């Protein structure tokens with residue numbers, strides 16, 4: 001465990017029965033023993049790429065916590081480091097554990113197989129609660145420099161990533177964001193977004209950490225042959241029109257609904273470890289089989305670019321093309337808020 005906060009390091013060492021303790025940072029990575037094969041970067045978001053590059057240079061397979069970093073310029077540095085890693089036989093991936101939820105996997109398979117028909121769009125909501133104490137608990141939280149944004153970058157990037165994974169290439173974004181219910185932070189706690197996709201699909205995304213006491217996340221995907229809803233990571237509703245459907249002229253139809261979940265558990269999936277377990281298994285599989293990990297650095301760059309497009313759109317009040325963001329036209333542009 002490498003952490004400049006010795007108490008934090010010791011807590012984690014005790015928890016995972018790790019054998020090494022080191023005070024800090026990039027130099028300590030160089031000194032890691034050879035039998036440490038994998039590095040997991042769990043430090044504040046704004047230093048992910050620095051640490052990942054050091055781990056790759058030290059010959060470690062590297063799994064970076066989300067978001068990959070907070071700036072696209074730095075994400076491009078990781079793309080370059082990832083290319084060097086691949087040449088050296090190393091695997092690099094970025095945490096996006098909700099891609100491994102059985103409900104997300106099933107949704108992707110259904111969409112790919114055309115089971116939902118023409119997918120017109122999606123609506124994604126993240127209605128969570130983060131107290132003022134949460135933001136006050138560490139200096140980096142709620143700062144543009146190290147958190148890289150508020151509810152969209154920190155919590156909502158999961159929802160953005162799922163939208164992109166399920167609906168395909170994002171093309172354009174419009175957005176409004178605000179700092180409405182928290183103090184002493186620089187970033188948004190609420191956002192409303194519209195994303196259009198290469199396929200023509202249109203999605204909305206509403207995210208807030210000002211929803212007391214914390215309701216949950218919901219993703220609804222709608223197509224002209226079927227629709228689904230994922231509530232707190234579990235499939236709560238799935239309806240696919242049967243081949244011999246008699247509802248062609250109707251306005252609804254529930255006769256062939258094939259799934260309604262019993263009772264999805266837990267409002268805030270942040271504390272569940274099951275997604276991480278699934279992704280760590282995938283990461284080990286990728287290392288052993290020398291095949292790509294389920295989440296590539298390119299995947300994470302596209303999700304980060306979509307988040308950056310949201311900030312650029314909110315700051316300018318205009319539509320922002322994700323391709324322009326990827327090209328570097330909007331690096332470091334974000335809204336500025338006064339205290340609520």
Ligand SMILES: NC(=O)c1ccc[n+]([C@@H]2O[C@H](COP(=O)([O-])OP(=O)(O)OC[C@H]3O[C@@H](n4cnc5c(N)ncnc54)[C@H](O)[C@@H]3O)[C@@H](O)[C@H]2O)c1
Nearest residue numbers: 002003004005008025042043044045047065066067095138
């Ligand atoms: N995938 C998920 O669902 C998920 C959930 C929570 C957090 N995260 C991500 O994990 C990261 C950490 O978040 P957190 O809530 O655990 O933060 P935290 O503040 O609780 O922990 C961060 C730790 O990093 C240490 N640190 C600071 N600088 C360091 C350095 N240079 N080298 C090594 N360690 C350093 C700090 O001392 C602290 O112990 C963030 O990027 C966050 O986005 C992801």
